Amino acid sequence: MTDQIPLSLPDITDDEVRAVVSTLRSGRLCLGPRAEEFERLVARRTRRMHAIAVSSGTSALHLALAVLGIGPGDEVITPAFSFVASANCILYVGAKPVFVDCDPRSLNMRAEDVERKITDRTKAIIGVEVFGNPAGMPELAALSNRYEIPLIEDACEGLGGRIGSDPVGSFGRLACFGFYPNKAVTSAEGGMIVTNDGRLADLCRSMRNHGRPGSAESPDTTSGLGTWLQHERLGFNFRMSELHAALGVAQMRRIDELIEARQWVAEAYQRRLLGTADLIVPTLEPESFMSWFVYVVRLSDRFTVEDRDEIIAGLRRHDVGAAAYFPPIPLLPHFREAGGYDEDDFPVASSISHRTIALPFFTRLTEREVGLVCQTLELMMTRATFSRS
Numbered sequence: 441m442t443d444q445i446p447l448s449l450p451d452i453t454d455d456e457v458r459a460v461v462s463t464l465r466s467g468r469l470c471l472g473p474r475a476e477e478f479e480r481l482v483a484r485r486t487r488r489m490h491a492i493a494v495s496s497g498t499s500a501l502h503l504a505l506a507v508l509g510i511g512p513g514d515e516v517i518t519p520a521f522s523f524v525a526s527a528n529c530i531l532y533v534g535a536k537p538v539f540v541d542c543d544p545r546s547l548n549m550r551a552e553d554v555e556r557k558i559t560d561r562t563k564a565i566i567g568v569e570v571f572g573n574p575a576g577m578p579e580l581a582a583l584s585n586r587y588e589i590p591l592i593e594d595a596c597e598g599l600g601g602r603i604g605s606d607p608v609g610s611f612g613r614l615a616c617f618g619f620y621p622n623k624a625v626t627s628a629e630g631g632m633i634v635t636n637d638g639r640l641a642d643l644c645r646s647m648r649n650h651g652r653p654g655s656a657e658s659p660d661t662t663s664g665l666g667t668w669l670q671h672e673r674l675g676f677n678f679r680m681s682e683l684h685a686a687l688g689v690a691q692m693r694r695i696d697e698l699i700e701a702r703q704w705v706a707e708a709y710q711r712r713l714l715g716t717a718d719l720i721v722p723t724l725e726p727e728s729f730m731s732w733f734v735y736v737v738r739l740s741d742r743f744t745v746e747d748r749d750e751i752i753a754g755l756r757r758h759d760v761g762a763a764a765y766f767p768p769i770p771l772l773p774h775f776r777e778a779g780g781y782d783e784d785d786f787p788v789a790s791s792i793s794h795r796t797i798a799l800p801f802f803t804r805l806t807e808r809e810v811g812l813v814c815q816t817l818e819l820m821m822t823r824a825t826f827s828r829s
């Protein structure tokens with residue numbers, strides 16, 4: 441069954457189509473001017489000196505840990521409540537993830553909880569703006585400075601957000617973005633690292649491109665092979681293609697319009713759901729601004745995980761996209777086996793993950809569709825309540 445109101449839908453106009461087609465015709469498909477332009481636009485937006493385009497948000501996180509030299513024997517502190525990539529990247533480099541439970545309001549890690557987990561082996565902290573909410577990032581940045589442990593900001597869900605005038609992406613020593621199609625800005629697949637540290641930026645450029653010198657150009661555009669077969673260190677192929685970058689540039693040029701549309705949809709949901717009994721809607725600190733990655737509501741603790749799953753199934757039966765965001769990362773099989781974790785180790789993340797429902801969220805959702813989604817949700821909540829009694 442296809443959802444008639446999908447969970448997510450990218451906002452693609454003729455500008456994006458033209459940008460990708462003209463790139464295809466240009467003959468330059470990798471390491472070219474579109475990726476450089478995409479990097480300039482993201483660097484400017486996040487007020488960072490350097491931006492390095494890569495193939496995904498996950499490769500941005502992997503690269504961030506690699507350029508910091510993190511490896512076996514090291515510990516990296518990371519949230520229990522996030523998308524799995526924020527912790528998988530730690531396993532990729534052979535280090536140990538140390539999980540921290542979340543704050544029940546913002547869903548982000550609290551600096552005091554992170555501080556309790558710091559040991560001599562802690563080599564980095566990965567702070568995530570969960571669902572794009574930047575709450576707590578300045579406190580994590582201050583902690584990172586105090587202990588001289590680098591903060592990697594996993595900003596994959598938050599491009600365009602800010603606290604006061606400080607943009608998401610400006611808090612970590614390195615910050616990572618992802619541009620999967622459900623994000624506010626998409627390049628279909630893609631990611632970006634931003635930083636003010638020139639040495640780390642050069643390393644990122646080299647290591648995303650098989651360890652070639654940072655300035656290495658594609659052989660199809662130079663006479664002879666140039667530095668193409670020089671490999672100064674172990675690297676990866678984490679490059680972003682020019683086709684993806686062209687799409688990203690076209691989206692970045694419309695970022696304010698895209699965020700405004702998401703803001704409008706979020707406000708339509710808030711207006712409709714704010715007073716609904718047994719439903720917790722997202723809340724933001726007054727000084728925070730979000731670009732709205734998703735719209736996730738939570739059921740009160742009168743509802744069990746079975747009720748929640750039944751409500752999601754009911755929404756889908758009525759052609760309304762819905763999903764449970766996220767299972768706690770330490771309870772996923774590959775972490776659970778290694779760490780021997782159970783739900784009691786992360787009570788807040790466990791309780792919240794039993795009660796979240798992500799509702800359809802994209803720029804073109806209409807007021808009527810928002811009304812229909814909310815009406816169906818309320819109906820399914822009532823049915824779940826009755827089927828229990």
Ligand SMILES: Cc1ncc(COP(=O)(O)O)c(C=O)c1O
Nearest residue numbers: 496497498523525596618619620
């Ligand atoms: C918090 C977070 N980190 C990392 C990623 C990974 O990004 P990608 O899917 O581009 O690899 C995502 C993707 O949704 C994410 O939400």
